[in-house]
Amino acid sequence: MIPEGTRFLLPPEARLKAEVVGKLQHLFRRHGYEPVELPALELYDPDHPLAGRAFKLVDKTGEVLALRSEFTTLLAKLLRAHLGEGVHRFQYAGALWLREADAELGRLREYTQVGLELLGATGPLADAEVLELAFAALEALGVQGEVEVGLPSLVGEVLKASRLPEALQRRAQQAIHRKNLPELKGLLAESPVPEEARKVLLALPDLYGGREVLKEARGLPLPPKAQEALAQLERTLDLLGRPVLLDLGMARRYEYYSGIFFRAYTPGFGLPLLGGGRYDGALFPKAAGFALGVERLLEALRLPKEEEAPEVLALDLKALRRFARERRTELFHGEDPVAYARRRGIPFLARGEELFRVEEA
Structure with a gap:
C-alpha cells in the first residue's frame, strides 16, 4: 500500500515526532530564528550534489522537476535575491525525499529534518552561536550527546x-x-x-x-x-x-566547508543525530547552520539509557591491538559487521590500521 522506504505512523509515534519537531522549532524561535517554508517541488538541477539520487518527474510542459532532497541549497538560492545587508536567522522543518536513501536509518527514502541557517555573520562568535544551539537542541529533547568538531x-x-x-x-x-x-x-x-x-x-x-x-x-x-x-x-x-571532541583529520567536503564542520552522536547509536558547519562562499557569502534528522532522534530517544556499546568494532586482530589501547574496542565475529554495528550503536569500524565511521562503510 505504501512504497518501500516510507512510513505510516500511528498516534503514539506520530505524537512523539510532532513533539520533537515542535520543541526544536520553539527553541530556535526563542533564539531569533524565524520559520521559512519551502516548496516540496523544485526545478531539477543536474549540478545539484544530490541530483543522482533525487526523485524526478516531468510536468505537462515538459519541465523536469525534482522532489526536495535537502533544504540548504534551495533556501540559499531563494534568499539571495531577497535579503539585504545584515544578519538573518531562519529555521526550517519538513520532509525530504531521496530515491536511494541509504544514509537515513539505512533504508528510508522519505524522512524529516529540522534545521537552521545563520546568514550574514561569520567569525568565532557566529560559529559559537550555531554550536551552542546544537547542544541546546539535544538538551531540549533530553538526548545525551557528544559534539564532534572538525576543520x-x-x-x-x-x-x-x-x-x-x-x-x-x-x-x-x-x-x-x-x-x-x-x-x-x-x-x-x-x-x-x-x-x-x-x-x-x-x-x-x-x-x-x-x-x-x-x-x-x-x-x-x-x-x-x-x-x-x-x-x-x-x-x-x-x-x-x-x-567537544575534536577531530582535525575530518576531511570530508573541505571544498564546501570554509570553517568548522560538526556532528553530534549519542551513546548506543552509531549514526550522527545532527550535522552542519560553516560554508562561507559556497551558497551564500557568510553562512553557517545545521540540521537534525528527526527519524534518528526518535530512534535515539528509544534507546535504553544504561546501554553502553563499544566505540570501535574491530574486524581483525591487528585492528583490535591498534585501537584497544586508546578506545573501547570489541572484536567482531559474524557475517555483517555494518548491520551489527548499527544495531549496537557502535560508531566506528576498524580494519588493520584503518578507522572509519559506520555510515561510511
Missing part, C-alpha cells in the same frame, strides 16, 4: 601546500578522513612532497581528542591559512565554553 578547511590548506597532483590529493584526503596511515604513507611516496607538509599530513589522522589536540596542532608547521583557521577554532571554543 576540513585546515586539511584542504595542508593538501594544497603538499603540491600533490589533484588526483593524489583526493586519495590522500580520503585516507586522512578514514585515518588510514599506511595508505597515506604510500600515497606520499608516489610524489615529491615538501618535508613540512609531509609531517603535517602524517600527523592529521591522530589529531583526535579534547582541547589538547589544539596544542599538538599548533606545534606543527602549518601553512599560514591553516594557522589562521586553527586560531579561529580555538577562539570559537573559548566562547562556546562547552567540552
Whole structure:
C-alpha cells in the first residue's frame, strides 16, 4: 500500500515526532530564528550534489522537476535575491525525499529534518552561536550527546601546500578522513612532497581528542591559512565554553566547508543525530547552520539509557591491538559487521590500521 522506504505512523509515534519537531522549532524561535517554508517541488538541477539520487518527474510542459532532497541549497538560492545587508536567522522543518536513501536509518527514502541557517555573520562568535544551539537542541529533547568538531578547511590548506597532483590529493584526503596511515604513507611516496607538509599530513589522522589536540596542532608547521583557521577554532571554543571532541583529520567536503564542520552522536547509536558547519562562499557569502534528522532522534530517544556499546568494532586482530589501547574496542565475529554495528550503536569500524565511521562503510 505504501512504497518501500516510507512510513505510516500511528498516534503514539506520530505524537512523539510532532513533539520533537515542535520543541526544536520553539527553541530556535526563542533564539531569533524565524520559520521559512519551502516548496516540496523544485526545478531539477543536474549540478545539484544530490541530483543522482533525487526523485524526478516531468510536468505537462515538459519541465523536469525534482522532489526536495535537502533544504540548504534551495533556501540559499531563494534568499539571495531577497535579503539585504545584515544578519538573518531562519529555521526550517519538513520532509525530504531521496530515491536511494541509504544514509537515513539505512533504508528510508522519505524522512524529516529540522534545521537552521545563520546568514550574514561569520567569525568565532557566529560559529559559537550555531554550536551552542546544537547542544541546546539535544538538551531540549533530553538526548545525551557528544559534539564532534572538525576543520576540513585546515586539511584542504595542508593538501594544497603538499603540491600533490589533484588526483593524489583526493586519495590522500580520503585516507586522512578514514585515518588510514599506511595508505597515506604510500600515497606520499608516489610524489615529491615538501618535508613540512609531509609531517603535517602524517600527523592529521591522530589529531583526535579534547582541547589538547589544539596544542599538538599548533606545534606543527602549518601553512599560514591553516594557522589562521586553527586560531579561529580555538577562539570559537573559548566562547562556546562547552567540552567537544575534536577531530582535525575530518576531511570530508573541505571544498564546501570554509570553517568548522560538526556532528553530534549519542551513546548506543552509531549514526550522527545532527550535522552542519560553516560554508562561507559556497551558497551564500557568510553562512553557517545545521540540521537534525528527526527519524534518528526518535530512534535515539528509544534507546535504553544504561546501554553502553563499544566505540570501535574491530574486524581483525591487528585492528583490535591498534585501537584497544586508546578506545573501547570489541572484536567482531559474524557475517555483517555494518548491520551489527548499527544495531549496537557502535560508531566506528576498524580494519588493520584503518578507522572509519559506520555510515561510511
